[in-house]
Amino acid sequence: GQQLNQSPQSMFIQEGEDVSMNCTSSSIFNTWLWYKQDPGEGPVLLIALYKAGELTSNGRLTAQFGITRKDSFLNISASIPSDVGIYFCNVSGAGSYQLTFGKGTKLSVIP
Amino acid sequence: NAGVMQNPRHLVRRRGQEARLRCSPMKGHSHVYWYRQLPEEGLKFMVYLQKENIIDESGMPKERFSAEFPKEGPSILRIQQVVRGDSAAYFCASSPIPGANQPQHFGDGTRLSIL
Numbered sequence: 001g002q003q004l005n006q007s008p009q010s011m012f013i014q015e016g017e018d019v020s021m022n023c024t025s026s027s028i029f030n031t032w033l034w035y036k037q038d039p040g041e042g043p044v045l046l047i048a049l050y051k052a053g054e055l056t057s058n059g060r061l062t063a064q065f066g067i068t069r070k071d072s073f074l075n076i077s078a079s080i081p082s083d084v085g086i087y088f089c090n091v092s093g094a095g096s097y098q099l100t101f102g103k104g105t106k107l108s109v110i111p
Numbered sequence: 112n113a114g115v116m117q118n119p120r121h122l123v124r125r126r127g128q129e130a131r132l133r134c135s136p137m138k139g140h141s142h143v144y145w146y147r148q149l150p151e152e153g154l155k156f157m158v159y160l161q162k163e164n165i166i167d168e169s170g171m172p173k174e175r176f177s178a179e180f181p182k183e184g185p186s187i188l189r190i191q192q193v194v195r196g197d198s199a200a201y202f203c204a205s206s207p208i209p210g211a212n213q214p215q216h217f218g219d220g221t222r223l224s225i226l
Binding site: 004033035040041042043044045048088097098099100101102103104 | 170
């Protein structure tokens with residue numbers, strides 16, 4: 001099946017630092033989504049990207065849909081303790097409803 | 112709470128028993144998706160249902176697993192004769208219409224533990 005590679009797998013940062021994580025695939029996709037999952041909860045959608053090259057912000061979060069349509073990155077600026085969690089990238093193909101999840105980037109923020 | 116509601120939040124079963132997981136989609140959503148998450152892994156698609164219809168069950172094991180979304184009431188994911196390997200978190204998501212441009216809203220999951 002389709003594989004998404006997320007990196008890094010985990011990261012520890014100081015509060016206030018900026019964070020960058022990315023996701024790559026071997027296939028082309030029309031939609032890239034970034035979800036965050038807090039412990040014991042379901043994933044929550046952070047940012048949706050529908051167009052190659054698109055750069056979208058949501059507060060301190062910024063994500064880009066790569067020009068090749070095979071990758072995406074997510075940046076978090078000025079991290080705070082509540083940013084802790086697992087960040088998943090997801091993709092969906094044309095006309096598809098299935099979300100394919102990466103393995104996630106686990107973020108820890110040291111106060 | 113108008114979000115996706117799943118119950119129970121935690122379910123413990125012995126090997127060989129049946130597990131029933133329930134999901135009430137968000138109000139106005141008629142499309143339901145079930146995913147399974149193993150520890151340290153992302154969510155894996157299992158099945159997609161509309162009211163009274165299974166649209167895609169390609170991610171669901173052929174044996175022991177079944178899903179339904181009746182005209183009235185919640186969607187049910189049923190696992191018969193559970194085995195240890197069924198231990199996982201099961202998440203339900205819903206959307207108003209299907210398709211990649213419609214974000215899926217997730218519930219908080221049911222954590223199934225098999226003794």
